[in-house]
Amino acid sequence: MVPGDGVGPELMTAVKEVFKLSPLSWLILASHLFLLPFSPHPLGETRRGVVLHEEQQSRHQGRKLDLFANVVHVNSLPGYSTRHNNLDLVIIREQTEGEYSSLEHESVSGVVACLKIITREKSRRIAKFAFDYATKKGRSKVTAVHKANIMKLGDGLFLQSCAEVAELYPKIKYESIIIDNCCMQLVQNPYQFDVLVMPNLYGNIIDNLAAGLVAEPV
Template sequence: MTTVTLIPGDGIGPEITEAVKAIFAAAQVPITWEEENAGQTTFDAMGELIPQSLIDSLERNRIALKGPITTPVGKGFKSVNVQLRQKFDLYANVRPAKTTPGIKTRFDNVDLVLFRENTEGLYAGLETFDERLGIADSIARVTVEGSHKIVRAAFKYADKHKLKVTVAHKANILKAAGRIFLEAAADVSKEYPNVVWDDKIIDNMCMQLVSKPEQFQVIVTTNLFGDILSDLCAGLVGGLGVVSGANIGDDMAIFEAVHGSAPDIAGQGLANPTALLRSGLMMLQYMGLFEQASRIEKALEKTLLDKNSCTRDLGGTASTSEFAQHIISNL
């Protein structure tokens, strides 16, 4: 049995977390949960966003599943997600986007994985604000080391699965930062001679994704561009409620629901647990539990084909727990 840190989060987080726990238990997944929390709920109860007990749990277990977290709105509060990524150097944000039978979208042949640099860029926190002049300066820090790490992660994945890599950038305008990222791709490509790769300017990349997404397999880019593209790609396959996400470093990984905490529907049994469940399946694959991950994924896909078994956002009438029970029945 492997111990995994479980972070339920805020809003609908506890509900979808319970659904995932029930499905994993029914599938006899060999893990033990160590539950800790962070975010708005924790701040209200304990006066801190990220308690030391959570940090200790993460350092001890080195793997976690996290529900949606709310960062209190107010001066001085830094995103919990960003803090965890930077503290543990979870430099690779990995976001698959794949068409699912049973979820109707404009496209029926999307199958790609986006690798987003997760710790630098415009989210490095290097900001100043001159109130007298009314000027805010935000510095996008892009490093040679950071660029090589995320590009290498993408190329390693592409090499393993025999896929093509596309590097998204804005080197035509961001001469220094764009050059660093493109040079990192050129350098890393020498380590993976069997990987075919190309590059696209970010604005053209967006247009190509919404017109012919099937041409892309692995995309790698910097932090802000990746933040935008990952949500765009989610929209191609049904939205944030049905896609998975992971924050991966060299020796730690946090798998997470990438949607918000939806406080307006919290506690009503309306939440769709698919995103957190799929993130959990990514976690099982990371742990080498491929058989269990495949079995649950097939049960999920079978459930999604029956609209009566789905939650309201998917066109059905099932509650969160009922949806989970339908998946369990299909195991």
């Protein structure tokens, strides 16, 4: 187990609680041992198991390996009553660009600039992934989540790229929605959504909101 930092240690404590009845045994490793994905396995060749690591470290590895699509299937659990039952929607986020690229610096003391990078190539790639996913899984609609009303260039390029790719999939309905409104609509009527595709930061927000829709008991 590689707890990482931030909320990592707290999350991993919860993971251990979930698996306490399993035959697993845990070996806690320092986060730096997981930085090199192709280095010799820190547990040695004779051990077999699963390495659990905190999300911040996972994002670092994801960018190095170009793991560009994060797919979260939000599905209600049978027999577990929540505010919204029988939910079945998919959240797809691009995870190599945007604010989570950690491209920030302190220009002068007390002034920090954080760069949000959006490219046509990677925006089209994640849009195509979303439409291909919808096609393969028999989904009927893809919704692009954005903030192009304010970030007209960056999110505008993402939105334009999604619209261009949508034209290649005439059998899949395409919509777009501003991130603010998307959050409100998910709380009020999540059944209107099927597959949602979005940049990285919005995906992190929507992932957690959607988890609450299927996890909070009435």
